[in-house]
Amino acid sequence: MLCLMRRRRIFGALMLIMAAIMLPCTLMGQSSDLLFGTWELDASASSQSSTRFKRTTCWIEPWEDGLKVTYDVVGIRGGVIHLEWTGKFDGQDYAVQGADYVLTNAYTRIDALTYDVVIKVDGGRVARARTVVSPDGRTLTTVTTERNAAGQEVHSMVVYEKQ
Numbered sequence: 001m002l003c004l005m006r007r008r009r010i011f012g013a014l015m016l017i018m019a020a021i022m023l024p025c026t027l028m029g030q031s032s033d034l035l036f037g038t039w040e041l042d043a044s045a046s047s048q049s050s051t052r053f054k055r056t057t058c059w060i061e062p063w064e065d066g067l068k069v070t071y072d073v074v075g076i077r078g079g080v081i082h083l084e085w086t087g088k089f090d091g092q093d094y095a096v097q098g099a100d101y102v103l104t105n106a107y108t109r110i111d112a113l114t115y116d117v118v119i120k121v122d123g124g125r126v127a128r129a130r131t132v133v134s135p136d137g138r139t140l141t142t143v144t145t146e147r148n149a150a151g152q153e154v155h156s157m158v159v160y161e162k163q
Contacts, residue, residue, distance in 0.1 A: 034137030035060050035067075038163040042139075045159035052076065058160075093120060119144075138162050 041056035055074040060067060066088040073081045085105065087094030093104035106118045113135065119127040127146035134140070140160040148154045 034133055035140075036062065039140065039160040040163050042159045042161045047156045047158070054078075089115075 037060060039058050039060065041053070043053075052075075053073050054076050056071070058069055058071045060069050062068070063086050066086060069085045071081075071083040071085075073083070075081070081098065083096050083098035085094060085096050087105070087107065089107045089109045091106050091108050093106045096103040096105065102120075102122050104120045104123075106120070108116045110116055110130075113133045115131045117129040117131065118125055119129065127144050129142050129144040131140060131142040138161065140162075142158045144156050144158070146154055146156075
């Protein structure tokens with residue numbers, strides 16, 4: 001039982017890190033043309049937590065009246081995690097497909113280049129992220145705030161470059 005709980009905690013932490021890495025890829029708005037295309041993680045410009053992956057790529061495309069985002073994350077030791085998200089900027093929770101548990105994101109547009117995202121795991125809020133698109137549309141930067149096991153706020157930054 002203890003081993004199962006530990007594995008779930010480790011997997012949960014991994015999914016939180018992945019969510020923070022992928023948040024920049026799940027945005028849209030009136031300036032959505034800046035977001036469409038292929039994005040690659042810039043690990044050298046990101047905080048250390050993002051270096052747990054060898055490569056992260058996401059593809060953003062229009063979907064109905066929202067977006068479809070596809071993620072491929074390659075681990076340091078290999079293995080690909082494939083996740084998909086479709087949703088809108090209406091503050092509602094939308095599931096990320098491909099996780100072993102319920103991972104949702106709720107998006108709110110602050111202005112033409114700034115977005116807030118609430119991340120939930122199994123229905124409980126675990127993090128909030130603020131994403132800013134550069135004015136030239138070439139870079140996405142996300143700062144994620146969550147609480148560690150001691151209850152202290154922890155911040156991480158992830159940077160993507162448009163390909």
